Amino acid sequence: MAVQRLRVTVSDGRAPQEFDAAALRAGVVIGRGDGAVIPDVLIDDGKAHVSRQHAELRLVGDEVQLVHRSSSQPTVLNGQPLTQGSPAVTLRDGDKISITSFQLQIQILRAPPPPAPAPAPPPAPAPKQVPAQATGGTIRLSAPSTQAAAGDAQRRPIIWPVAQPGPSQYLALLPIIFQVGERSDAPGFLARYLKIFEEIWEPLEQRQDYIDAWFHPATCPEPFLDLLARWLGIEFLPGTPLERRRGILVHAPTLHEQRGTQAGLLLAIKAYTGLQNEVKIDQTGNPHTFRVQVPRSSGVSEDWLAAIIELYKPAHVGYYLELF
Structure with a gap:
């Protein structure tokens, strides 16, 4: 059965993250990231023991594979360490990945098998015929009305069950x-x-x-993300994917600190688009004007890039946007 989604649950109490087949084919990176790289699954112990790109989950055919990337610390799969040069390992549903102090539970959600054809309904019973005492003929008796039975069920009181049996x-x-x-x-x-x-x-x-988890971008519940973004002064563009919105909020302090600078604009474009080294910003011959170059093969639309630039460039500065 084909893989539909992959669910990753990290042991630090954050909400589980899910990735569809398209994201898995492109590669789901696990690591601590830095100012230029935003991993798909962010884990950071604060001691640099986790590499920027520590491991990667990738869909190959109908199999999800784990690829170890770190050159300093191992990735442990079900108690077996993977080190630099280890081949890719096929994952199974329920596997556990350990990276330093973090535990990651893997759930592979596959497409359900096609439903079996419904059995043919049994033939309706023949109507009973009862002798009529008054006329000597017959009286036809029909089956009970299903609508009446449904109405009786709706009139019955609903008793909500106790969540956990036993006394309080x-x-x-x-x-x-x-x-x-x-x-x-x-x-x-x-x-x-x-x-x-x-x-x-x-x-x-x-x-x-667990109230602190509501205020961290990596663990904040999805319905609360927009409110958290307004608190941090961040504006999402329409259609921004969930994991990219979390990555943008992670970089919110740096985006505000570097707002109006070349470094801040470069970070904003990378955070909003997921691009890395493909983006180039340089000066032009005209005063108060700069040029942004992005490869057309990146798949990012010109309107999307223009909206990001308008959000983070100084108001008095002009720009040229080139898709090469």
């Missing part, structure tokens, strides 16, 4: 006198009543414990 853990926090008579196999009124508050408060407590 809050019961153990009360004085012992309130726990007398409560059983784990048949919780009483107080245990069930406390369960209501437990189901409301425990998710909120868990969210508070």
Whole structure:
């Protein structure tokens, strides 16, 4: 079955990242990156133990392969270290990759098999005929109405199940006198009543414990990214992919610090487009004018590049955009 998506879950508590088949064919880079390179899966222990491009996930045919790139630290797959020069290894669903202190869980999502044809419905039962006492003829009896049965089901009350069976853990926090008579196999009124508050408060407590993950670009939930971007003063262009938006927010402090400079514009173009060494910026013979050169083979549209330049260039400066 063909690979549809690959899900990577990092052990630091961030939201899982997913990559489609097109991204896997181009190569999914794992590393810490730097000012010029934005890896697809960002891991950084702050000690430079993780290489800028430590490893790569690539789709070859119908197989996902792991390629080790680092020359200093190994990549460990299911306890087996891969070092420089190791051949590419085919991954299986559930494999675990270790890079320094980071653990990465791999899930390979394949296309489901075609559904089996539905069995033919059984023939409808023949209508029963009952002798009529009054006329001596027959009375035709039809099957019960399915619409009436559905209506009865809709009128039944819905009882929401308890998320976790058993009494509330809050019961153990009360004085012992309130726990007398409560059983784990048949919780009483107080245990069930406390369960209501437990189901409301425990998710909120868990969210508070991990609130810092909401404010990091790599772990921020996708619906919260636009709000985080507004807080950081970053404007996304329409159609910017999810992982690239995360990369832009990672570079937000540097983009603001270098805004209006050649280095800042170069970083912005690379962050928004995913291009690296293909972008060139140089001066022209005219004052207050510069030239941006991007290869046409990069696939980035001229309108997209112009929108990025307008966002990050000084207002009084003109430019030439060349796709060669």
